[in-house]
Structure formats: C-alpha cells, structure tokens
Amino acid sequence: MDNRNLLLAVVLSGLLILGWDIGMRYFYPEAATPPPARTAAAARADASAAPAAGLGADVAATGKVDLKTALASGGRVVIDTPRLAGSINLLGARIDDVVLKDYRQTVKKDSGPVRLLAPEGTPEQYFAEFGFLTGGVRQPANALWQADGQRLTPETPVTLTRTDAAGITYRIRFAVDENFMITATQSATNAGAAAAIIQPFALIKRTSANASLSQWIAHSGPVFAADAVANYDVGYECGWTLLSTCIDLSEDKLYKIEGKADWLGFTDQYWFSALVPGKGVASAEFRAVGDKLFRADVLYEAATVPAGKSLTRSTRLFAGAKESTLLDSYEDSGIAQFGRAITWGWFWFFEKPFLWLLRTLNGLVGNFGVAIILMTVIVRGLMFPIAQKQFASMAAMRAVQPRMKEIQERFKDDRQRQQQEIMKLYKEEKVNPLAGCLPLVLQIPIFFALYKVLVLAIEMRHEPFVLWIKDLSAPDPAHILNLFGLLPYDVPAGFLAIGPLAVLLGITMWLTFKLNPAAMDPVQQQVFAIMPWILMFVMAPFAAGLLLYWVTSNILTLAQQSYLYSKHPQLKAAAAKEKEDAGRKKTQG
Structure with a gap:
C-alpha cells in the first residue's frame, strides 16, 4: 500500500468519524453489552398494563415560576458541602436546589456556579423527591415536613418528619458525603390502630428543554445499569438513529427496566443525576410525564406494617459532575457500572489511559x-x-x-x-x-x-x-x-x-x-x-x-x-x- 492511499484512508476515516457529528446528533453510541431490545409496541403495552396503584404520571406543572421566587418561598434546609450548595424544600421533601461549587456556568469569573437542580415549575426544573405510597395512594406531593436541623453537611445529617391522619409517622434522613452523593433513608412507623400497606419511592424529574444534545459519540438523556450492564438505549426523543437501538420515551411514555436496577437517572455531557436503589425494589422505570418533562422512578415493594412496627428503605442520589475518577471510585465501592455513566463505548481501554x-x-x-x-x-x-x-x-x-x-x-x-x-x-x-x-x-x-x-x-x-x-x-x-x-x-x-x-x-x-x-x-x-x-x-x-x-x-x-x-x-x-x-x-x- 503506498502512502497516498494510506493518507486518503486516514482522511476519509476522520471524516467518517467526525463529520457525522453535525448531521447525526441523535445517533446513540453502543451499549456495553446491550440487553435484548424492546420494541416500541412492547413499551406501549407495558404502559397500558401499568397498575393504577403506583406513582403514575404527574400532572405537568402549569405556567413558569421565576427561580428566585421559587427558592424564596416555603421552608428550606440549607445544603452546604465542600462541593455542593443549595437547599431541600420542606414542601414535598424535595431536593430541588443544587449548584456545583467547582464549576462555573461560563468562563467569566463572575458567571456563578453551574446549577444542576431547580424547583418544579421553573424553566430549568430538575429535582429529586422521596416519598411514600400508603394503601396504594401517593402521599400528597405538597405535604409540609418538619426538619430537625437547618443545615445538611457531611458532618450533620438532617431528618425530615411528618405524621398523617392515620397516625403513621414518616421520616427521611438525609446524609451527604464530601462529593456529590446524598443518602436518603426512608422509614415509616405505624402508631395507628391498624396495619398499613406502605411503599417508599424515590424519583428524579426533569425537563429536557435545557438538556445537552445527545450525539452519536456521547449519549445525553435517560441512562441506567441493570444486572451490571450499562444501557444508553432510551432517549427523550430519538430522531434519526443508525446502528443503534433507541426507545423514544416521548412516544412510548414508559420504559420499565428489566432485571435488577443498579442505578438510573439522566445524563448530560458533563453532569449526571442518578438514583441508586437499595434492597426490596418492586420496579424501576422511566416515564414521559408532560411537555418535555421526564421522570426516573424507583418504587419499593409494598410491605404490611403492623401497628407499632416500622419499615425502612434506603436510596442514594448522585447529583454532580461526571468526573471519571470519582464515578470509578463509587463503582469500586459497589455501584455496578457507575463509571459507565460516561459514554466510553468500545474503546474504553484506550480512552481511560489517554485521560x-x-x-x-x-x-x-x-x-x-x-x-x-x-x-x-x-x-x-x-x-x-x-x-x-x-x-x-x-x-x-x-x-x-x-x-x-x-x-x-x-x-x-x-x-x-x-x-x-x-x-x-x-x-x-x-x-x-x-x-x-x-x-x-x-x-x-x-x-x-x-x-x-x-x-x-x-x-x-x-x-x-x-x-x-x-x-x-x-x-x-x-x-x-x-x-x-x-x-x-x-x-x-x-x-x-x-x-x-x-x-x-x-x-x-x-x-x-x-x-x-x-x-x-x-x-x-x-x-x-x-x-x-x-x-x-x-x-x-x-x-x-x-x-x-x-x-x-x-x-x-x-x-x-x-x-x-x-x-x-x-x-x-x-x-x-x-x-x-x-x-x-x-x-x-
């Protein structure tokens, strides 16, 4: 082979690899070892067969709320860690205010930190919520909780508490590490006269309006790992794809994760949010819940809690930057395939050494x-x-x-x-x-x-x-x-x-x-x-x-x-x- 053919092949290969980025922003990269593909028809069948007793679909928030106004209303617990700042909304027990201290919005020094999570109804709404189903009915999303502290730091966990009319006391204990991982321990103590059927849940809800575009080389959108296999096959909207399965969540409305869900959430080019379920999960799924609104749900198995007894479940929430070494450290601590939240693809054995x-x-x-x-x-x-x-x-x-x-x-x-x-x-x-x-x-x-x-x-x-x-x-x-x-x-x-x-x-x-x-x-x-x-x-x-x-x-x-x-x-x-x-x-x- 002479040099002109080699050069021509290299140039054409470069065009093939790089030039497509302009015209194929919705082309998804390969999953590590993809599970059997689910058809759109199967996804719709799952949606129609979903039981009424569950989280169901939210009613989309009407109107737009100014961010400053939303953060000023209602009681809040301050989040203050070396790398996170923000607050927990006591109305609904939502983590809906998180900024990343280490990252600025733009190169300007006064641009302010990157905002990851924002309250519902704001243009950039993106939040995590932890709650309970009692007797198959979701507890009110606007319920007011009481906090035993004013600041959530790595040294000072905070517990939110509320009691319903039946005498059941619900608690959510929040703890946070030095980086981007928050642990929510949900418990319910039945002080009523009769047994109660209780299901804790956790969810992340976001708008795709401010999401980074999914590219053929870097997936942005719903992402999860199940049975220790990372999967990038679900998209907000799939558009035109090539050589890859894509399940259009905006069309199919529901995607249920098969097998054991290791984690699930939403990824952008540089940012990532995910729920890491504990034991006793009944279902993990993604839903389209409104105009450009999407949700990742974890619902735990229903348990009968007799009078005087308690139920406890634990879920971790990651909300931060996609730092390779940090994600790998969480993976080493037991969260399967967490490092694959970054779309390394087939050539990861080259890419990680280069990084x-x-x-x-x-x-x-x-x-x-x-x-x-x-x-x-x-x-x-x-x-x-x-x-x-x-x-x-x-x-x-x-x-x-x-x-x-x-x-x-x-x-x-x-x-x-x-x-x-x-x-x-x-x-x-x-x-x-x-x-x-x-x-x-x-x-x-x-x-x-x-x-x-x-x-x-x-x-x-x-x-x-x-x-x-x-x-x-x-x-x-x-x-x-x-x-x-x-x-x-x-x-x-x-x-x-x-x-x-x-x-x-x-x-x-x-x-x-x-x-x-x-x-x-x-x-x-x-x-x-x-x-x-x-x-x-x-x-x-x-x-x-x-x-x-x-x-x-x-x-x-x-x-x-x-x-x-x-x-x-x-x-x-x-x-x-x-x-x-x-x-x-x-x-x-």
Missing part, C-alpha cells in the same frame, strides 16, 4: 492545551516504530514493482497463474503487501479514542490555552466573521466560523499531502486538492482542544514524513519516475 495521561501532564505543566500537545507527541512517538515498518514495507514494494509488472504482462491472460506468481515473488523477497495497512488499523481506534476523551473529559471544560483561547472545550472564539477576534462581539458558531486553529488545520493537512511524492491520477489529485479545505470547514465548529490535537498531529506527520523519506530515497525516486512517465503519456495522448 489519565492528559490529567497527569496537565498536573505537570499546568496548561491543558500544552498537555494535549505533549500527549500527541507521546502517542505519535510510540507509534513511530510502526510508521518505520510501514515505510520499509513501501520501499520493499517499490523494489519489486518491475518484476510484478513483468509477471502481470507475462500472465495477463491467466489471472490465477498471475496471482500465484506474484505470491511466490512476495515470499521470495519476504514482502508483506499488508504491512502498510497496520498503521492505519491502529490509528483509527487511537484517533477515535482521543476524540472521545477530548469530547467527554470534564477536565477540559473551561480550560484555557493561550491568548484568545479561554475554553478548550468550546469552538475557537476568534474567526473570520469577527475578524479573528478584533471585533468586540461573538458570532453564532457554524461552518463559516473559521478560526485560526481551523485555518492551521487546513494548511498543515495540505502540506502533508504536498509532501507525499506518490504519483496520483487526476481524480486523486482533485480529492487531495480540496480535502484539506473541506476538513477545515467541517472541523471549525468543533472544540478547540480537538483542533489543537489534530494540528499538532499534522505537524508531527510532516516531520515524520520528511525524516522517513530521507531514509528511503527510493520512494521519492520511484514516484518521480512515475510522475514523469504519466506526464509523458498524457502529452503523447
């Missing part, structure tokens, strides 16, 4: 952009011996080209004999025609893994590089439409937002093609002439960190090609002769 390397390099140099450059150098350095073997194989193939042409001419009327003689020639000269393909086979998963790491890694969010690049996870903010940052305004990103990094990508890609001395037919020449500039437009809206990686890779490719061609001058000589012969034939023709 570790990026974090390590960033810790050493203190600049994530420099860490990306250093990681690219290291990866290309490790692959250099393979590139050397590729060029050696190309040189060997060039050396036997005259004898191959002789065989082809001699046995042009006998294809079988021709192939036999060519294989014999390869064996005699110890030439492997497939050796040149090995770098391509390795580069595709490595490139794909690097791309996913740069898209999924929250570590890159809001990380600056140099000068005008203040956020490597966002597109290059300086582009042609604002005269490369000279005009003091932002322009909506799009394929015309060609920034300096995109221009460098086009130029360096064009130079790698120009350095290739191989002869090309007119069609190949046209492809190689326009491909760099097509890539420049396609890649312009992508994260600056990804473009930085690719530009660095192209520069290293230029250096590598120059060095290897100097070690194999016969490749240049043979290509020059081919070009000369091709030009002569064209003139004569």
Whole structure:
C-alpha cells in the first residue's frame, strides 16, 4: 500500500468519524453489552398494563415560576458541602436546589456556579423527591415536613418528619458525603390502630428543554445499569438513529427496566443525576410525564406494617459532575457500572489511559492545551516504530514493482497463474503487501479514542490555552466573521466560523499531502486538492482542544514524513519516475 492511499484512508476515516457529528446528533453510541431490545409496541403495552396503584404520571406543572421566587418561598434546609450548595424544600421533601461549587456556568469569573437542580415549575426544573405510597395512594406531593436541623453537611445529617391522619409517622434522613452523593433513608412507623400497606419511592424529574444534545459519540438523556450492564438505549426523543437501538420515551411514555436496577437517572455531557436503589425494589422505570418533562422512578415493594412496627428503605442520589475518577471510585465501592455513566463505548481501554495521561501532564505543566500537545507527541512517538515498518514495507514494494509488472504482462491472460506468481515473488523477497495497512488499523481506534476523551473529559471544560483561547472545550472564539477576534462581539458558531486553529488545520493537512511524492491520477489529485479545505470547514465548529490535537498531529506527520523519506530515497525516486512517465503519456495522448 503506498502512502497516498494510506493518507486518503486516514482522511476519509476522520471524516467518517467526525463529520457525522453535525448531521447525526441523535445517533446513540453502543451499549456495553446491550440487553435484548424492546420494541416500541412492547413499551406501549407495558404502559397500558401499568397498575393504577403506583406513582403514575404527574400532572405537568402549569405556567413558569421565576427561580428566585421559587427558592424564596416555603421552608428550606440549607445544603452546604465542600462541593455542593443549595437547599431541600420542606414542601414535598424535595431536593430541588443544587449548584456545583467547582464549576462555573461560563468562563467569566463572575458567571456563578453551574446549577444542576431547580424547583418544579421553573424553566430549568430538575429535582429529586422521596416519598411514600400508603394503601396504594401517593402521599400528597405538597405535604409540609418538619426538619430537625437547618443545615445538611457531611458532618450533620438532617431528618425530615411528618405524621398523617392515620397516625403513621414518616421520616427521611438525609446524609451527604464530601462529593456529590446524598443518602436518603426512608422509614415509616405505624402508631395507628391498624396495619398499613406502605411503599417508599424515590424519583428524579426533569425537563429536557435545557438538556445537552445527545450525539452519536456521547449519549445525553435517560441512562441506567441493570444486572451490571450499562444501557444508553432510551432517549427523550430519538430522531434519526443508525446502528443503534433507541426507545423514544416521548412516544412510548414508559420504559420499565428489566432485571435488577443498579442505578438510573439522566445524563448530560458533563453532569449526571442518578438514583441508586437499595434492597426490596418492586420496579424501576422511566416515564414521559408532560411537555418535555421526564421522570426516573424507583418504587419499593409494598410491605404490611403492623401497628407499632416500622419499615425502612434506603436510596442514594448522585447529583454532580461526571468526573471519571470519582464515578470509578463509587463503582469500586459497589455501584455496578457507575463509571459507565460516561459514554466510553468500545474503546474504553484506550480512552481511560489517554485521560489519565492528559490529567497527569496537565498536573505537570499546568496548561491543558500544552498537555494535549505533549500527549500527541507521546502517542505519535510510540507509534513511530510502526510508521518505520510501514515505510520499509513501501520501499520493499517499490523494489519489486518491475518484476510484478513483468509477471502481470507475462500472465495477463491467466489471472490465477498471475496471482500465484506474484505470491511466490512476495515470499521470495519476504514482502508483506499488508504491512502498510497496520498503521492505519491502529490509528483509527487511537484517533477515535482521543476524540472521545477530548469530547467527554470534564477536565477540559473551561480550560484555557493561550491568548484568545479561554475554553478548550468550546469552538475557537476568534474567526473570520469577527475578524479573528478584533471585533468586540461573538458570532453564532457554524461552518463559516473559521478560526485560526481551523485555518492551521487546513494548511498543515495540505502540506502533508504536498509532501507525499506518490504519483496520483487526476481524480486523486482533485480529492487531495480540496480535502484539506473541506476538513477545515467541517472541523471549525468543533472544540478547540480537538483542533489543537489534530494540528499538532499534522505537524508531527510532516516531520515524520520528511525524516522517513530521507531514509528511503527510493520512494521519492520511484514516484518521480512515475510522475514523469504519466506526464509523458498524457502529452503523447
């Protein structure tokens, strides 16, 4: 395989992997080991067969409530941990006010922390609720609870209490760790005269209006793990999908999780909320409950609680950032597949080491952009011996080209004999025609893994590089439409937002093609002439960190090609002769 075909294959593979992101934002990645697919008809049948005694569908909140007004009304217990701030609403025992202290909304220092959870009825409504069914009837969602403390911290748990007309006392004890995990221990003590049938439940309800878009490379939407298998097959709305099962929750209304639910919730690109059920679960499911409103439910088994007896169940709530090391630590503590809340996909064994390397390099140099450059150098350095073997194989193939042409001419009327003689020639000269393909086979998963790491890694969010690049996870903010940052305004990103990094990508890609001395037919020449500039437009809206990686890779490719061609001058000589012969034939023709 000569170098022009290798380069063409790499470029086309890059387009295949990256270019689709613009047109296939609803393409879901693969599940780790997907459970048997459920059809839409089956989901609708489940919905119609759902028993009346259950959580059922909420009545969608009417109107919109201002966030400040919602947080100011009613009694609240303050949440204050090293990484979380917010409050618990005593009206309904809801955790509906959570912000993440470590993450800002924008790169501006005064932008305020990222808000994850918000009260019902607000434009960004997203909350968790813990309650009880008694006798199959859900306790009032607007019931007022009493708290035994004013602040929930890692050192001070808080217990909410209320007693109903039948004399049953309900308690919810909230405890929180140093990160993003809240434990809700629900108990019911029957002080009445008769036995009661009680079912604790927990739910997360959110709007999809402010959800990040689900991409083919990174799932956003409902996500769960059951029987230690992560699953990304349920979507708010599926749109057009390819090579993946997608259950449209907005259409099917209900999705029941089969098997033991390890956890369930909703994921965005960087944020994640999930319920981690304890023992005694009766059902775990997702529901569409209104216009762009969705819910994840955990309902525990009904238990008969005699007079004077109690019932206790425990559920954990994760509400925070998708930090790989943190999620893995929770997984190590017993929450199956919790680290797969990040859509690593098939190449996780490449991606996690790359992320570790990026974090390590960033810790050493203190600049994530420099860490990306250093990681690219290291990866290309490790692959250099393979590139050397590729060029050696190309040189060997060039050396036997005259004898191959002789065989082809001699046995042009006998294809079988021709192939036999060519294989014999390869064996005699110890030439492997497939050796040149090995770098391509390795580069595709490595490139794909690097791309996913740069898209999924929250570590890159809001990380600056140099000068005008203040956020490597966002597109290059300086582009042609604002005269490369000279005009003091932002322009909506799009394929015309060609920034300096995109221009460098086009130029360096064009130079790698120009350095290739191989002869090309007119069609190949046209492809190689326009491909760099097509890539420049396609890649312009992508994260600056990804473009930085690719530009660095192209520069290293230029250096590598120059060095290897100097070690194999016969490749240049043979290509020059081919070009000369091709030009002569064209003139004569």
